[in-house]
Amino acid sequence: MAVPPLTSSGVVGAAGRVAEPVELRTGDLRLAGRPVPVTSPARVYVCGITPYDVTHLGHAATFVWADVLGAVLRLSGAEVVSSRNVTDVDDVLTRAADARGRHYDEFALSQEFAFEQDMRALGVRPPTHAPRARHHIPHVQQLAAALLRADRAYVREGYVLFRAGDVAARAGLDPDRARQLSAEFGDTPDGDPADALREDPSDVPVWRPSGERDPAWPSPWGWGRPGWHAECAAMATATLGHGVDVLVGGADLAFPHHAHQAAMAEAAAGIAPFARAQVHVGAVHQDGAKMAKSTGNLTLVSDLLGRATGPVLRLLVLDRPWGRPWEFRPGLLGEAQARLDALFSAAGRPSSSPAAARAVTDRLLDDLDVPGALDVAVAEGGDAARLLVRVLALG
Ligand code: ZN
Numbered sequence: 001m002a003v004p005p006l007t008s009s010g011v012v013g014a015a016g017r018v019a020e021p022v023e024l025r026t027g028d029l030r031l032a033g034r035p036v037p038v039t040s041p042a043r044v045y046v047c048g049i050t051p052y053d054v055t056h057l058g059h060a061a062t063f064v065w066a067d068v069l070g071a072v073l074r075l076s077g078a079e080v081v082s083s084r085n086v087t088d089v090d091d092v093l094t095r096a097a098d099a100r101g102r103h104y105d106e107f108a109l110s111q112e113f114a115f116e117q118d119m120r121a122l123g124v125r126p127p128t129h130a131p132r133a134r135h136h137i138p139h140v141q142q143l144a145a146a147l148l149r150a151d152r153a154y155v156r157e158g159y160v161l162f163r164a165g166d167v168a169a170r171a172g173l174d175p176d177r178a179r180q181l182s183a184e185f186g187d188t189p190d191g192d193p194a195d196a197l198r199e200d201p202s203d204v205p206v207w208r209p210s211g212e213r214d215p216a217w218p219s220p221w222g223w224g225r226p227g228w229h230a231e232c233a234a235m236a237t238a239t240l241g242h243g244v245d246v247l248v249g250g251a252d253l254a255f256p257h258h259a260h261q262a263a264m265a266e267a268a269a270g271i272a273p274f275a276r277a278q279v280h281v282g283a284v285h286q287d288g289a290k291m292a293k294s295t296g297n298l299t300l301v302s303d304l305l306g307r308a309t310g311p312v313l314r315l316l317v318l319d320r321p322w323g324r325p326w327e328f329r330p331g332l333l334g335e336a337q338a339r340l341d342a343l344f345s346a347a348g349r350p351s352s353s354p355a356a357a358r359a360v361t362d363r364l365l366d367d368l369d370v371p372g373a374l375d376v377a378v379a380e381g382g383d384a385a386r387l388l389v390r391v392l393a394l395g
Pocket of ligand 1: 085261
């Protein structure tokens with residue numbers, strides 16, 4: 001019997017209870033080997049782009065995996081509320097816009113437009129929320145004020161500095177390695193004027209004073225702009241509340257960015273953990289080194305789209321464990337095309353058993369095991385293959 005939609009006021013009296021009980025689709029997701037019981041709505045925060053340059057395959061991999069995580073959560077019965085930010089207040093962006101003689105937010109919007117085109121071509125669903133840092137300045141200031149009240153931050157000459165304390169140790173890093181990573185990501189750049197002001201070298205800015213060419217907003221601590229980790233803590237809290245189910249980003253964001261974002265949000269709200277689970281997508285390498293804008297060692301998504309379809313590029317990214325770094329070489333496009341052809345051919349076969357479709361679901365719920373799900377789908381064909389085509393948005 002078809003199940004009627006649930007009524008808002010319920011049914012009073014046995015005579016009205018004519019339908020079979022509703023069967024809920026539920027599943028137990030595992031991520032990084034740990035169970036993540038699924039509740040609905042599932043809140044997913046994805047660290048998005050700093051819009052100062054074109055999208056390369058390494059970025060795309062993060063957003064394609066975030067998209068599939070959302071699809072698997074929906075498959076397990078959850079409604080998904082996602083938030084993918086745009087870091088449009090950032091020194092790298094300011095400098096790039098400055099070099100082109102453009103205003104930073106107008107330049108950022110033009111880069112965002114190109115990024116959105118790439119995401120559409122890759123079949124990545126738009127997030128529920130797409131917060132931009134420049135729209136959340138009051139939330140960063142409220143975060144700073146809460147951290148000051150909790151005595152987890154202090155004011156020095158226009159800075160609000162977060163007492164990071166044991167953030168690095170909790171991330172499993174010794175102080176030297178933590179400092180090295182923080183310097184790479186601009187937390188403690190050479191000659192940083194905040195160096196002399198920090199109580200401890202590991203403290204990071206929640207708020208910092210703006211120079212002449214930086215965007216600036218008025219605050220109780222003077223004209224300034226947010227620190228990077230504080231931006232994401234504020235945007236996540238503003239769009240998803242005081243905690244998320246899964247925090248997603250590239251592997252290089254685990255520290256210092258996500259570790260400090262989570263620590264700030266936890267210290268300000270008094271609610272921990274900020275993220276029930278984290279998905280850090282493995283870096284994509286090329287010619288033996290990590291793809292990066294800074295080194296020019298990269299393959300652009302827009303170039304790849306001239307050589308392969310969106311579904312082939314999705315499968316190129318997805319047919320591997322999500323956390324493992326990998327090396328891109330052009331020959332992989334042909335392999336992804338062959339894998340996709342085999343899946344489509346399997347999907348054209350008559351129906352398979354319900355157990356086969358269940359096996360595909362089980363593989364996906366087990367740490368987003370796309371290669372395992374593909375093997376089952378290609379072998380069993382029918383409904384199992386069609387289910388996978390739909391969940392991975394390959395059609
Ligand atoms: Zn972020």
